[in-house]
Amino acid sequence: GRGRNVAQEEQMRVFVRIKPLPEEDDLLKPKTIRIRNDNALIFDPKQDETPFFFHGVKQNPRDISKRQHKSIKYDFHRVFGPQSSNEDIYNESTKDLLNKLLCGYNCSVFVYGATGAGKTFTMLGNETNYGITYLTMKDLYEKVNEQQNSKKFEIYVSYLEVYNEMVYDLLVSDKKPLFLRECGNTTSVAGITIKMVNNVDELIEMLRRGNDNRTQHPTDANAESSRSHALFQVYIQMTFKHTDQVKMAKLSMVDLAGSERASSNKGMRFKEGSNINKSLLALGNCINNLSDGLRHIPYRDSKLTRLLKDSLGGNCKTLMISCVSPALSSYEDTHNTLKYASRAMKI
Ligand code: ADP
Ligand code: MG
Numbered sequence: 412g413r414g415r416n417v418a419q420e421e422q423m424r425v426f427v428r429i430k431p432l433p434e435e436d437d438l439l440k441p442k443t444i445r446i447r448n449d450n451a452l453i454f455d456p457k458q459d460e461t462p463f464f465f466h467g468v469k470q471n472p473r474d475i476s477k478r479q480h481k482s483i484k485y486d487f488h489r490v491f492g493p494q495s496s497n498e499d500i501y502n503e504s505t506k507d508l509l510n511k512l513l514c515g516y517n518c519s520v521f522v523y524g525a526t527g528a529g530k531t532f533t534m535l536g537n538e539t540n541y542g543i544t545y546l547t548m549k550d551l552y553e554k555v556n557e558q559q560n561s562k563k564f565e566i567y568v569s570y571l572e573v574y575n576e577m578v579y580d581l582l583v584s585d586k587k588p589l590f591l592r593e594c595g596n597t598t599s600v601a602g603i604t605i606k607m608v609n610n611v612d613e614l615i616e617m618l619r620r621g622n623d624n625r626t627q628h629p630t631d632a633n634a635e636s637s638r639s640h641a642l643f644q645v646y647i648q649m650t651f652k653h654t655d656q657v658k659m660a661k662l663s664m665v666d667l668a669g670s671e672r673a674s675s676n677k678g679m680r681f682k683e684g685s686n687i688n689k690s691l692l693a694l695g696n697c698i699n700n701l702s703d704g705l706r707h708i709p710y711r712d713s714k715l716t717r718l719l720k721d722s723l724g725g726n727c728k729t730l731m732i733s734c735v736s737p738a739l740s741s742y743e744d745t746h747n748t749l750k751y752a753s754r755a756m757k758i
Contacts, residue, residue, distance in 0.1 A: 423729040424488045425755045430529040430736050431493035442737035452490050455481040485753050497536050501546040511728045512660050519663040519722040524734035525744035526669030534666045549611045563650040567605045570621040573714045574639035580604050581621035597721045641666040663722045690715035702757035731755050
């Protein structure tokens with residue numbers, strides 16, 4: 412933000428994570444992104460003139476498409492290349508947010524991007540590669556143990572999805588829509604499961620099961636596709652032992668629905684698409700208004716933004732991790748994601 416103070420400038424940080432191409436494609440295929448440094452990338456770069464070697468054979472990466480390359484430079488707070496691990500991302504993202512959280516600030520982390528770009532991999536990871544949720548919660552429990560002499564902590568979690576502008580509890584297997592209730596600056600979900608968890612492994616098992624409860628379309632060409640937003644929230648209540656002062660803070664981690672356009676979808680699927688656009692659109696509009704320094708933030712425009720109104724803007728710390736693929740086949744998705752992310756950079 413222009414002309415605003417430092418504390419406000421740190422309100423939102425925007426990262427881009429570039430996933431690896433499948434190994435067999437990696438060297439020979441042209442990519443839509445060239446990393447410039449830790450804070451900048453070039454989208455749709457001019458083809459490299461210098462030859463390179465593959466299995467000892469000189470390759471000439473000619474540009475057979477004869478396209479006019481856009482060569483657009485984008486700046487971000489951090490750019491992570493294909494070799495970055497979830498741990499690398501974590502070390503420069505939520506690790507820092509945890510300190511803010513324990514000072515009583517609400518914090519939120521979004522993963523944004525098209526289906527297949529690596530959102531769930533970043534958030535949840537898999538058995539061999541823990542995601543940032545696991546790493547965050549592990550660190551949180553450690554920090555809580557360290558501070559136990561001076562504070563008493565109570566930690567609760569919930570996990571829900573917003574699908575078709577309906578809210579479902581991911582910690583129970585039967586799907587029935589839940590209603591939102593506004594109370595003051597926060598929105599609560601009537602009947603949502605709130606769990607007290609003391610152990611990170613138990614928690615991650617719960618999240619994996621919850622993720623399996625997310626609405627999926629097995630008939631879809633992309634089996635991994637997800638049109639739902641998954642929202643994991645951690646509520647922390649801290650009681651200072653000497654003064655009895657109580658502080659509350661909330662961490663929200665959101666695995667957003669795929670940001671690709673649902674243009675070819677028909678019937679029910681089209682409705683899904685347009686509703687997801689509604690929550691993503693509303694989130695984008697909130698971000699736009701925040702970045703323009705406007706007073707009115709349209710939180711009310713979607714379920715997702717209503718749920719996040721106490722966790723976005725104001726005193727909250729927000730991190731957006733935008734996931735992209737460097738594959739030529741993802742050109743439009745990648746371009747759209749970078750545009751969305753660079754808008755958020757202005758906050
Ligand atoms: P999304 O949730 O955005 O739809 P996923 O996280 O499910 O995408 O990723 C799609 C596929 O790509 C998965 O098989 C995942 O394991 C793989 N993948 C994504 N990002 C990475 C990465 N940084 N490193 C290795 N594999 C990745
Ligand atoms: Mg996913």
